[in-house]
Structure formats: C-alpha cells, structure tokens
Amino acid sequence: MRILDVCAFYSPYGGGVKTYVRRKMELGAKLGHEIVILAPGEREEILEARDGAILATIPAPLLPLDRRYRYFDDEPALHAALDRWRPDFVEASSPWRSASMVARWQGSAARSLVMHADPLAAYAYRWFGTIANRETIDKGFSSFWQHLRRLDDGFDQVVTAGQGLARRLTEGGLTKVATIPMGVEPGYFSPTLRDESLRAELLASCGLGPEATLLIGVGRLAPEKRWPMVIEAAEAAAGRHPMGLVLIGTGTARSKVITAIGRNPHAQLFEPTSNREQLARVLASADALVHGCEAETFCMVAAEARASGLPLIVPDEGGAADQFVEGQGMLYRSADPVSLRDALTHFVDTTPMFHRMRATADAPSTRTMDQHFEELFASYQAMAYSRAA
Structure with a gap:
C-alpha cells in the first residue's frame, strides 16, 4: 500500500517529528508498504528515495514565527502533488490548514488525521487558563471546535497518541477518534x-x-x-x-x-x-x-x-x-x-x-515506535480495504 503523509511539521533541522518520520520510512518498507513523506520545502524536489520510502517537497513559504519550518499555503499545488503520487492512503499530520486541504482533495484514497499537535492546550488553555475554566474557553474558541468537527467529517479516522486528548476531542463532538500511542525509537535508550x-x-x-x-x-x-x-x-x-x-x-x-x-x-x-x-x-x-x-x-x-x-x-x-x-x-x-x-x-x-x-x-x-506503526498501518489497511469494497 502506498501511504502518503502530508507532513506539515517536518523540518530538516531535527526534532521529534523528524525522528518519527525517519522511523516511519524505515519500518513502512519492512512491512511491505511504500511511504511517501510530502513536506513543505524550498522547491519541488525529491530529497531522498530508497527502497519503499520517498521524502519529497513542494514549494512553501517560511513560517514567520520559526524560520526553521515552512507551511503549506497552495491548495491546488498540494492537490496536484496528491494526484501525481496516487496514494492508497493519505495521512495529514497537522490540524491546521493543510488538513483542510487534504480533506477537500477529490481523490478516492482513504485518509487519516493524526493529531501531532494540541493547539487548544498549547495556546488557548495556556493563555486564558488563569482567568477562565476550560468550558468557558472552549465556548470562546467554538470556531476552532467547528473546524475540528469539519475535519472529523472529512477524514476516515482522527488519531491521537494519548487518552487525555482523545477524551477531549470526543467530548467536543468528534466521532472518529482512535488512540494509537506512539513509542520510542528502538535500540537507543536503556x-x-x-x-x-x-x-x-x-x-x-x-x-x-x-x-x-x-x-x-x-x-x-x-x-x-x-x-x-x-x-x-x-x-x-x-x-x-x-x-x-x-x-x-x-x-x-x-x-x-x-x-x-x-x-x-x-x-x-x-x-x-x-x-x-x-x-x-x-x-x-x-x-x-x-x-x-x-x-x-x-x-x-x-x-x-x-x-x-x-x-x-x-x-x-x-x-x-x-x-x-x-x-x-x-x-x-x-x-x-x-x-x-x-x-x-x-x-x-x-x-x-x-x-x-x-x-x-x-x-x-516501554512501548516502541515500531509497535505504534504496526498498529497504525494495520488500521490504514483496514480503512483502505473498507473503502474499496
């Protein structure tokens, strides 16, 4: 199965996402899948290609707040890239604008939103938590909850890595939440x-x-x-x-x-x-x-x-x-x-x-990243087969 990850958080300068992506590319190939990582970059190019794994970019501007990162801003270009790659399954790794772009793509592939970020906890609850309770803050950010529910409608699955976020998303009206915890890169930590x-x-x-x-x-x-x-x-x-x-x-x-x-x-x-x-x-x-x-x-x-x-x-x-x-x-x-x-x-x-x-x-x-990917890819296969049936 060709799995394409629209990876908005990828940066060549390192970090947890880079570690996660690298292991996904390695293990996906071993499990018989072709993994395509599509990231925002300086130009359209293939940065890396090896058996069963490809890292490619399309042009995207620098993120003003952190210029180590870029962000997807051209929906037709992203859709054209998805059309060219013809994936069996599409994964969006950010709950922001790129996820909406993936949801609107007219391709037939099943798709999953992986919540690698928790914007409400990182921003809204942190900014206003000293003056209001979460119920009040959620009401103030109802437009973002509406955005998340629209993404829930546009994807076959919304993946979280922990029960706390899964519970809040479900309480907020999302209906396709699945918890598949991540894990550590095997062979390093002891x-x-x-x-x-x-x-x-x-x-x-x-x-x-x-x-x-x-x-x-x-x-x-x-x-x-x-x-x-x-x-x-x-x-x-x-x-x-x-x-x-x-x-x-x-x-x-x-x-x-x-x-x-x-x-x-x-x-x-x-x-x-x-x-x-x-x-x-x-x-x-x-x-x-x-x-x-x-x-x-x-x-x-x-x-x-x-x-x-x-x-x-x-x-x-x-x-x-x-x-x-x-x-x-x-x-x-x-x-x-x-x-x-x-x-x-x-x-x-x-x-x-x-x-x-x-x-x-x-x-x-301690759970490993390999256990995470084995469960994740199995869920992707099940959704792809279900959609094709």
Whole structure:
C-alpha cells in the first residue's frame, strides 16, 4: 500500500517529528508498504528515495514565527502533488490548514488525521487558563471546535497518541477518534547506558558535587514548554536539597530561558545534539526527567526517559502524564510552579534511588515506535480495504 503523509511539521533541522518520520520510512518498507513523506520545502524536489520510502517537497513559504519550518499555503499545488503520487492512503499530520486541504482533495484514497499537535492546550488553555475554566474557553474558541468537527467529517479516522486528548476531542463532538500511542525509537535508550562519571560531570557544570540530585529537561525552548517555571521551581526546591538542572534545547524562547536562569549557577542550558547515542547516555545518567508542558500529545522525551530507567516529574495533564507510572517520579498540578517545587522536594525526600530502581525495572516495557506503526498501518489497511469494497 502506498501511504502518503502530508507532513506539515517536518523540518530538516531535527526534532521529534523528524525522528518519527525517519522511523516511519524505515519500518513502512519492512512491512511491505511504500511511504511517501510530502513536506513543505524550498522547491519541488525529491530529497531522498530508497527502497519503499520517498521524502519529497513542494514549494512553501517560511513560517514567520520559526524560520526553521515552512507551511503549506497552495491548495491546488498540494492537490496536484496528491494526484501525481496516487496514494492508497493519505495521512495529514497537522490540524491546521493543510488538513483542510487534504480533506477537500477529490481523490478516492482513504485518509487519516493524526493529531501531532494540541493547539487548544498549547495556546488557548495556556493563555486564558488563569482567568477562565476550560468550558468557558472552549465556548470562546467554538470556531476552532467547528473546524475540528469539519475535519472529523472529512477524514476516515482522527488519531491521537494519548487518552487525555482523545477524551477531549470526543467530548467536543468528534466521532472518529482512535488512540494509537506512539513509542520510542528502538535500540537507543536503556538504563544500562548510565554513566556515573558523566553524571558527576554534569553536576559539576552546575557547581555541585555527586551527592546532589541531577534533573534533566529536554525539548524546544518555546512558551508552551514552560521552562522558566521549571527553572524557578528547581531553584526554589534547591533551597532544601542540592539540585542541579540541565536543560537541552533551542528555540524561539531561548532568551527568556537564559533570563530565567540568570545568575543561578545550578541551572545550565546546552545546545541539543543530533547524536542519539549521546542523548541516550545523558538521559540514563540523570536522576529524573522534569517537564513543564501540559500540552504534549505524546511527549516523546518522557517515553525516552522511561526507556532509560529515569523517573518522571511531569504535569498532571497531557501526554507527559500519560507516560507517568506511580512510584517512578512525581505528578504536579499543571502550570503551577509551587506544586512543581513541592513535587521536586518530595521526590528527593522519598529517595530518588528507589524511584530509579523501579523505573529501571520497568524500562523494558516501554512501548516502541515500531509497535505504534504496526498498529497504525494495520488500521490504514483496514480503512483502505473498507473503502474499496
């Protein structure tokens, strides 16, 4: 089956979507499918072609807010590309304008919308959550809910990676929601990669000795990730327990993160690495992953941390909460720095080593990306056959 992914979030500069796309291309071919990734690019070209997998682009402008990315803006050009590729199944990976374009395409292929983003949680609930409840906010954003229901009508399936988002979409009137959790890239992350020398080195960069607790945060430096809140809470908790915070990431909110760190020597910001083996070693060598974003659809880094035997200290909503296992870290109230501070303090009070022992024992059960794609492609085949029947 030829599966074409209209991949609005793809960027050659890396990130979770690139990791996801690469594994989709590799595994799809092994499972007997042809995977075509159609991304917005500088020009129309085939960037990569190998057995069973193609990465192609059509011309698209740069995204003003983050010029590492482009966005689909030419519906006839997108439809023409779909006509040329003649897919058996079409997947749209963004709930924005490109999904509407895919829904309006006149081709006969079955199609699925994969919710790789949760705009209401990332923006509306974050902006207005301190002054209104979600029911009120949803009423204020009724036009977006209408947009989502129209997409539900235009697709055969709406895929989410977690139960929280699936529940909200269903309560909002969508009728074709299916939850197919994502997973970690196999072969990279393991508790066996723990390196006490690396841990001591990272703590030393924070001006601390090996007796301190090492927290790791990984992800884009963007407002919805709430890194300044994480920095503030860690600094407050460190007043009771020595605690180092290492952040790995880059993005549009970098200056705000640097300002939040200020002169705090116990928090350090490092550029992200494209070396997956190096990231896996760093994760396995920390004492806990701390995350600030309640708007994740899956939270890949939390899953990678789980596979590394790392306890999680994460908000109680969104994809990060879906990764949490009781006794292997702490949940805190989303967007609440005091609750996060208390969670960090309680984590150390209850002995991080015990949390990590339980997380290490549970690490092999972490779901893999291959399991995700096997289930996803099976659902696509069933829908394609049903439509053809």
